[in-house]
Amino acid sequence: KAGVTQTPRYLIKTRGQQVTLSCSPISGHRSVSWYQQTPGQGLQFLFEYFSETQRNKGNFPGRFSGRQFSNSRSEMNVSTLELGDSALYLCASSPRGLGEQFFGPGTRLTVL
Amino acid sequence: QKEVEQNSGPLSVPEGAIASLNCTYSDRGSQSFFWYRQYSGKSPELIMFIYSNGDKEDGRFTAQLNKASQYVSLLIRDSQPSDSATYLCAVFNAGGTSYGKLTFGQGTILTVHP
Numbered sequence: 001k002a003g004v005t006q007t008p009r010y011l012i013k014t015r016g017q018q019v020t021l022s023c024s025p026i027s028g029h030r031s032v033s034w035y036q037q038t039p040g041q042g043l044q045f046l047f048e049y050f051s052e053t054q055r056n057k058g059n060f061p062g063r064f065s066g067r068q069f070s071n072s073r074s075e076m077n078v079s080t081l082e083l084g085d086s087a088l089y090l091c092a093s094s095p096r097g098l099g100e101q102f103f104g105p106g107t108r109l110t111v112l
Numbered sequence: 113q114k115e116v117e118q119n120s121g122p123l124s125v126p127e128g129a130i131a132s133l134n135c136t137y138s139d140r141g142s143q144s145f146f147w148y149r150q151y152s153g154k155s156p157e158l159i160m161f162i163y164s165n166g167d168k169e170d171g172r173f174t175a176q177l178n179k180a181s182q183y184v185s186l187l188i189r190d191s192q193p194s195d196s197a198t199y200l201c202a203v204f205n206a207g208g209t210s211y212g213k214l215t216f217g218q219g220t221i222l223t224v225h226p
Contacts, residue, residue, distance in 0.1 A: 033214075043156070043200065043216040056213055090155055099144050099204035099214050103155035 001026055004093050004104035012110045018079040021107045025072050025093030031055075032074040033101060034066060037088040046089075049074055050096075078109075086111045115139060116203050118217035125224055131188040133220050135201030138182070143212075145177055145184045146202040150219065156200055160186065191224040198222070 005024045013019050025032050034046040045058040049068035066076040072093075078085055088108050092101035117136050125131045133147075144163045148156035162168045162175040162184070174187040184203075188195055198219040206212035 035216075042218040045214065045216075098206075098212060099146055099202065100158060100161065101146075101148075101156075101202075101214065103157065106155050 001028075004091055004102055006089075006091050006104040006107050008107060009105060010108045010110075012112065013081050014112050015081055015083060017081050018077065019081060019109060020075055020077045021089055021091075021109075023074045023076075023091030023093075023104060025074070025091075026102055029093035029095055029102070030072055031094040031096060032068055032072060033092045033094070034074070034076050035090045035092065036060070037090055037106070038086075043090070046076065081111045083111050085109065114217075115215045116201055116217035118199075118201050118220045120218055120220060122221040122223050125191050125222070127191060127193060127224055127226050129191050129224075131191045131195065131222055131224065133186040133188075133199050133201075133222065135184045135186075135203075135217055136182055137184070137201075137203045137215075139203070139205050140179075140182065141207070142182075142203045142205045144204040145175070146204065146214070147173075147175060147184075147186045148200040148202060148216075150198045150200060152197070188222075191222075193224050193226055196223050 007022045031050045033048040037043045048056040052068045063079045068074045088106045090106045091104045147160045150156040160175045162177045168175045172189045176185045200219045201217040
């Protein structure tokens with residue numbers, strides 16, 4: 001089975017812009033979670049989608065949003081980018097979303 | 113108090129030694145516990161999970177869980193330089209729902225030197 005894929009792998013944006021990141025889960029996995037990883041804060045949970053519905057959300061501002069499509073592919077969007085949004089954004093898929101996560105390679109976002 | 117706490121290290125052990133990685137969690141209702149390994153520049157990968165009190169062994173890895181003490185550990189026997197990575201402890205709590213929440217610790221950096 002192919003693993004989780006994320007596009008793009010690297011992204012450079014400027015403050016105030018918006019960005020959309022894409023994730024394709026492992027075939028058959030219906031749960032997709034997004035995480036932000038930074039050296040200072042570690043791996044922080046953004047949100048989880050299951051069958052096109054957001055089931056869980058972390059403590060991030062409303063500038064961070066996401067969605068899931070009927071084929072389980074997911075996108076996350078960050079509007080009005082801030083310097084502090086520079087991070088590695090990881091997508092993970094799971095058959096049911098009960099702890100066992102399979103991570104994609106991540107998207108490295110740099111905000112200038 | 114952080115929900116999941118790990119000693120950030122770095123933990124340095126000689127090749128062939130036992131590396132012991134520890135994790136404590138604050139929510140007594142937590143149900144399952146995971147260890148992920150993350151090599152530098154790579155994404156995390158699951159190496160072990162444990163649900164019940166006691167030990168669970170998989171090759172050179174042993175996960176230990178003590179729910180009364182809210183403590184999880186990972187032992188790596190016969191440590192190899194290829195084990196050098198950041199080890200993330202993650203705790204799952206369903207919270208009465210059908211989906212729950214997975215919370216990660218900050219990770220412990222392990223270095224195995226030849």
